[in-house]
Amino acid sequence: MSKTNDIACNVNVNHGSGGYNGEKLISPAASRNKDPILQVLKRFIICDIDQIEDESPLFVEIASGTGQHVSHFAPHFPGVKFQPSDVDKNVFGSLSFYATNCPTKNILQPIMIDIQNKLSHYGFEENSIDYMYNANMIHISPYECTIGLFENAGHYLKPEALMITYGPYSKDGVITPQSNISFDASLRERNPLWGIRDINDLIKLGDENNLSLIDTIEMPANNMTLIWKKD
Numbered sequence: 001m002s003k004t005n006d007i008a009c010n011v012n013v014n015h016g017s018g019g020y021n022g023e024k025l026i027s028p029a030a031s032r033n034k035d036p037i038l039q040v041l042k043r044f045i046i047c048d049i050d051q052i053e054d055e056s057p058l059f060v061e062i063a064s065g066t067g068q069h070v071s072h073f074a075p076h077f078p079g080v081k082f083q084p085s086d087v088d089k090n091v092f093g094s095l096s097f098y099a100t101n102c103p104t105k106n107i108l109q110p111i112m113i114d115i116q117n118k119l120s121h122y123g124f125e126e127n128s129i130d131y132m133y134n135a136n137m138i139h140i141s142p143y144e145c146t147i148g149l150f151e152n153a154g155h156y157l158k159p160e161a162l163m164i165t166y167g168p169y170s171k172d173g174v175i176t177p178q179s180n181i182s183f184d185a186s187l188r189e190r191n192p193l194w195g196i197r198d199i200n201d202l203i204k205l206g207d208e209n210n211l212s213l214i215d216t217i218e219m220p221a222n223n224m225t226l227i228w229k230k231d
């Protein structure tokens with residue numbers, strides 16, 4: 001396993017790929033982790049378009065950042081509708097670029113979502129979302145955002161639908177290895193409200209919101225993908 005951390009907030013602008021409003025952003029961490037995450041998603045998301053009965057399943061990404069993740073995933077799930085979102089409107093040009101240039105045309109234009117608000121605020125109905133996905137926000141935001149993520153998943157996912165979260169986590173209060181301990185310290189130095197969260201705390205939050213942790217997958221660079229299922 002690589003010793004480096006996935007510092008997902010660092011982004012580069014790929015000048016020349018579009019105008020100022022539609023420039024594509026590239027995060028080196030997202031470039032590295034998008035394919036390992038895709039391989040996990042293939043185990044949990046319906047890939048076969050013939051298996052989709054009625055409307056296209058809706059996959060809502062919270063805190064999309066550059067948009068590279070949905071851009072990489074969407075062509076592999078052509079029957080699924082991908083909705084990117086972020087609280088930061090500065091990334092919308094990039095999200096829009098990736099949506100417009102998606103060869104399978106199944107990425108919607110971005111919407112502003114602050115996950116601390118109820119999703120009804122943005123027009124979602126309860127029990128209406130098939131998949132929620134969130135990468136690298138839980139440790140790079142105040143804990144209220146994690147609470148909002150779980151509360152919204154509990155209310156707005158369909159029964160038995162999945163939420164997928166990706167990032168570094170501690171287990172039983174212990175952060176490993178040393179590189180993640182240093183990463184946690186650097187996050188808390190940047191913002192005392194940030195930091196790596198413990199899986200046990202997330203399980204409790206899940207219990208309070210009808211979400212069960214059904215799988216934990218070790219990922220490169222000391223990250224994990226957690227699969228949550230709504231009761």
Ligand SMILES: C[S@@+](CC[C@H](N)C(=O)[O-])C[C@H]1O[C@@H](n2cnc3c(N)ncnc32)[C@H](O)[C@@H]1O
Pocket residue numbers: 008009027030062063064065066086087088091113114115116134135136137140141145
């Ligand atoms: C480290 S970046 C991760 C981006 C992307 N998911 C990835 O893995 O490359 C964290 C993202 O969380 C977003 N974010 C922070 N607070 C948020 C909130 N309250 N609601 C929604 N998004 C938020 C930031 O704007 C930023 O785009």
